Amino acid sequence: MSMQTENHRGRILREHFGIVAEPGQYIIALAGNPNVGKSTVFNALTGLRQHTGNWPGKTVDNAQGSFTYSNKPFLLVDLPGTYSILAHSVEEQVARDFICFGQPDATLIVLDATCLERNLNLALQVMEITPNVIVCVNLMDEAKKKHIIIDIPALEKELGVPVVATAARKNEGLGTLRETLYQVSTGVRQCSPRQLVYSPAVEMAVEQLVPTIQRLIDHKLNPRWVALRLLDGDTAFIESIKRHLDLQFKNALQEVATV
Ligand SMILES: Nc1nc2c(ncn2[C@@H]2O[C@H](COP(=O)(O)OP(=O)(O)OP(=O)(O)O)[C@@H](O)[C@H]2O)c(=O)[nH]1
Numbered sequence: 001m002s003m004q005t006e007n008h009r010g011r012i013l014r015e016h017f018g019i020v021a022e023p024g025q026y027i028i029a030l031a032g033n034p035n036v037g038k039s040t041v042f043n044a045l046t047g048l049r050q051h052t053g054n055w056p057g058k059t060v061d062n063a064q065g066s067f068t069y070s071n072k073p074f075l076l077v078d079l080p081g082t083y084s085i086l087a088h089s090v091e092e093q094v095a096r097d098f099i100c101f102g103q104p105d106a107t108l109i110v111l112d113a114t115c116l117e118r119n120l121n122l123a124l125q126v127m128e129i130t131p132n133v134i135v136c137v138n139l140m141d142e143a144k145k146k147h148i149i150i151d152i153p154a155l156e157k158e159l160g161v162p163v164v165a166t167a168a169r170k171n172e173g174l175g176t177l178r179e180t181l182y183q184v185s186t187g188v189r190q191c192s193p194r195q196l197v198y199s200p201a202v203e204m205a206v207e208q209l210v211p212t213i214q215r216l217i218d219h220k221l222n223p224r225w226v227a228l229r230l231l232d233g234d235t236a237f238i239e240s241i242k243r244h245l246d247l248q249f250k251n252a253l254q255e256v257a258t259v
Pocket residue numbers: 032033034035036037038039040041080081138139140141142166167168169170
């Protein structure tokens with residue numbers, strides 16, 4: 001990555017999200033349903049190197065913590081616990097906007113091993129936004145107690161992104177998690193997340209919108225995801241684009257949205 005891009009990215013992060021990142025630090029967003037052990041994972045990875053506050057302009061907690069792995073610096077950003085990131089609440093909006101516009105190098109999604117099916121909804125949503133996803137199946141000790149067996153390699157194959165099993169409270173699986181975060185953030189390991197396929201009518205509309213969106217957004221966002229949000233009539237998303245991207249882009253995108 002060029003120095004110019006890195007500086008530009010750093011500036012966007014600091015101004016809009018209150019993220020205090022050092023130059024060269026890899027940024028990892030930490031997402032998950034409420035009460036799945038996100039903060040436990042966050043604490044296990046960052047120890048005491050953390051600071052907390054609020055998201056700018058919101059009464060939503062913001063925790064950031066740093067760690068070093070293989071001589072590379074990382075900043076972990078703990079997002080509010082949400083079941084979805086379709087921005088139906090302020091927490092969902094904060095999580096969605098950071099994953100979309102904060103341009104983290106990777107997004108770590110923590111899932112509860114005892115109710116995987118419900119938790120996978122959020123993982124699939126994030127996988128529509130960004131390819132750099134790592135799934136952490138936490139609470140493996142609780143799953144074991146309930147005789148729930150999870151085939152991690154099969155899940156990894158189905159999802160197309162790395163899956164790591166952990167019991168964060170017992171500090172189990174954290175070594176593998178660190179190594180996987182390192183590999184995905186630095187680009188050593190490429191992910192190819194499975195994409196949801198919608199009805200033929202939706203897919204056809206997406207196909208028609210994508211080339212125009214691609215031209216307008218200049219690789220800033222995943223065009224398929226933007227097309228899906230526009231087709232969904234997601235006005236909150238258009239508001240977020242207004243806040244986070246430049247005016248020229250905003251006006252052009254609104255024209256696309258009204259076609
Ligand atoms: N048995 C077990 N308990 C865990 C594990 N990870 C976290 N916990 C416990 O689960 C509870 C919730 O953990 P948190 O880390 O606060 O979960 P969270 O996702 O940050 O919760 P919210 O921020 O409220 O959404 C706490 O009591 C943790 O000690 C684990 O791997 N095994």
